[in-house]
Amino acid sequence: MKYSVGFMILLSSATSLASNIHVYDSGYQSSYFCLTNQLFNGVPKYCGATGTYTHKHIPVAVEKNNNHFEVFSNNENGNLVTYVVKNYNQKVKVHTESNWNDPHTNAIVDIDKNGYVYVQLSSRGLGHKYRSGHLYKSTTPYGTQFQKLKGLPNHGDFNQSYPQLHLDNALNRLAVFTRYEYAGQKSVRTLWFDNNGHEFKLAEGGHYAVSDTNDDGAIYVAYNYHPNYNLDRRSNIHVIKSHTFNPNTWYNIKGERLTLPLAENDSRTLVYDSEANGTYIYVKDIVAEEAGTGGGVHVLFTESTSFDPTKGSRYVKELDIQSANKVAVNTITATNHNYSGATYLTNHFGWTVHSILVNGNNHQPYFGGDIQLYQRVNGHWQYKNTYADGGNYTYIRKVRGSGHKAVASKGVGEIDNGNTQIRIEVK
Numbered sequence: 003m004k005y006s007v008g009f010m011i012l013l014s015s016a017t018s019l020a021s022n023i024h025v026y027d028s029g030y031q032s033s034y035f036c037l038t039n040q041l042f043n044g045v046p047k048y049c050g051a052t053g054t055y056t057h058k059h060i061p062v063a064v065e066k067n068n069n070h071f072e073v074f075s076n077n078e079n080g081n082l083v084t085y086v087v088k089n090y091n092q093k094v095k096v097h098t099e100s101n102w103n104d105p106h107t108n109a110i111v112d113i114d115k116n117g118y119v120y121v122q123l124s125s126r127g128l129g130h131k132y133r134s135g136h137l138y139k140s141t142t143p144y145g146t147q148f149q150k151l152k153g154l155p156n157h158g159d160f161n162q163s164y165p166q167l168h169l170d171n172a173l174n175r176l177a178v179f180t181r182y183e184y185a186g187q188k189s190v191r192t193l194w195f196d197n198n199g200h201e202f203k204l205a206e207g208g209h210y211a212v213s214d215t216n217d218d219g220a221i222y223v224a225y226n227y228h229p230n231y232n233l234d235r236r237s238n239i240h241v242i243k244s245h246t247f248n249p250n251t252w253y254n255i256k257g258e259r260l261t262l263p264l265a266e267n268d269s270r271t272l273v274y275d276s277e278a279n280g281t282y283i284y285v286k287d288i289v290a291e292e293a294g295t296g297g298g299v300h301v302l303f304t305e306s307t308s309f310d311p312t313k314g315s316r317y318v319k320e321l322d323i324q325s326a327n328k329v330a331v332n333t334i335t336a337t338n339h340n341y342s343g344a345t346y347l348t349n350h351f352g353w354t355v356h357s358i359l360v361n362g363n364n365h366q367p368y369f370g371g372d373i374q375l376y377q378r379v380n381g382h383w384q385y386k387n388t389y390a391d392g393g394n395y396t397y398i399r400k401v402r403g404s405g406h407k408a409v410a411s412k413g414v415g416e417i418d419n420g421n422t423q424i425r426i427e428v429k
Contacts, residue, residue: 023389033075051413051421052105054397060166065403112167117143135160171215174198207266234309239274286344341369343398350405370396
């Protein structure tokens with residue numbers, strides 16, 4: 003059963019932006035995951051509601067021509083099931099991953115220039131732990147019947163992890179993704195690009211990433227790296243850029259052409275050096291503003307003093323890149339967990355950043371919490387509002403093509419049921 007709750011406050015005189023946070027529970031049960039094989043002082047590395055996991059799967063909700071699509075996962079009888087929902091109430095089962103509960107295979111959804119809807123599930127792992135990705139396409143524009151295009155066992159292997167689709171601002175299929183590879187006996191992650199079926203490596207060891215395109219034809223990717231291939235020691239922020247009309251050629255933010263694949267910690271692409279400070283980076287979102295409007299590239303991330311959820315301090319921050327010589331780091335708020343959520347909101351066309359939705363500190367060693375709203379006022383981020391009803395909201399993700407909407411998951415870290423798919427509006 004669907005219900006809605008809202009929180010109202012008066013608009014600030016400093017800005018005309020709406021600042022009322024409205025939260026709607028779809029009533030659709032969604033997935034839960036707890037990494038119990040990695041414990042810190044008895045606490046899992048991460049644990050909680052994961053229907054909209056992870057920030058490196060882009061996008062999980064999209065709007066185009068008055069059509070709204072979102073994807074989420076749910077645990078059902080030992081399987082992980084992927085659902086698509088059209089216009090909030092048309093729920094369709096797209097894929098079942100049997101004997102599996104890991105949300106790293108969660109899906110993304112995007113709409114191409116002709117209105118066809120694509121659902122892509124992430125691949126996962128190497129060797130005997132490997133799971134193929136899967137690609138589905140709607141049989142009609144904006145339709146809810148899907149045909150499978152790629153994925154084992156009957157449609158060939160589809161090895162793209164942490165997929166990020168960019169169909170709206172491109173003539174062809176453009177995707178950023180990660181690939182698991184072996185470096186000796188170690189499993190490493192490398193950063194790749196898919197230009198309409200032609201796959202090539204962007205960076206050795208470049209992983210975790212976020213990416214965005216804009217109407218000017220720019221595409222930006224921000225990523226970190228793992229010193230000594232240690233996945234917990236994710237460090238630094240690198241930024242590279244290309245163009246949707248020629249994504250085979252890549253540049254750093256100085257405009258220098260790069261030879262691919264890049265070294266895993268190439269100094270030419272380094273924009274923020276956390277390794278020098280001994281801190282860790284967890285990327286959350288990116289927006290590439292258009293040159294005629296905002297003009298900057300904004301990277302949202304959490305910087306933490308420890309990968310142990312029971313130790314250290316952590317803050318949500320923004321990297322504001324106006325040019326190679328004008329890069330600012332803005333601290334938004336403290337947060338309780340490295341995996342807690344944060345997302346930008348832009349105007350309808352994605353031209354400019356105006357708001358951030360972020361988890362506040364729930365004072366628990368589990369990700370999630372209440373929902374806080376920050377807005378740009380005269381070039382500075384200001385706290386505006388909090389939505390809190392006792393629920394634990396996780397993996398807040400903006401809706402591509404909407405200026406004021408997001409989706410999220412709701413659930414309690416210690417409980418593996420009762421998690422639901424959430425919609426958020428700021429209006």
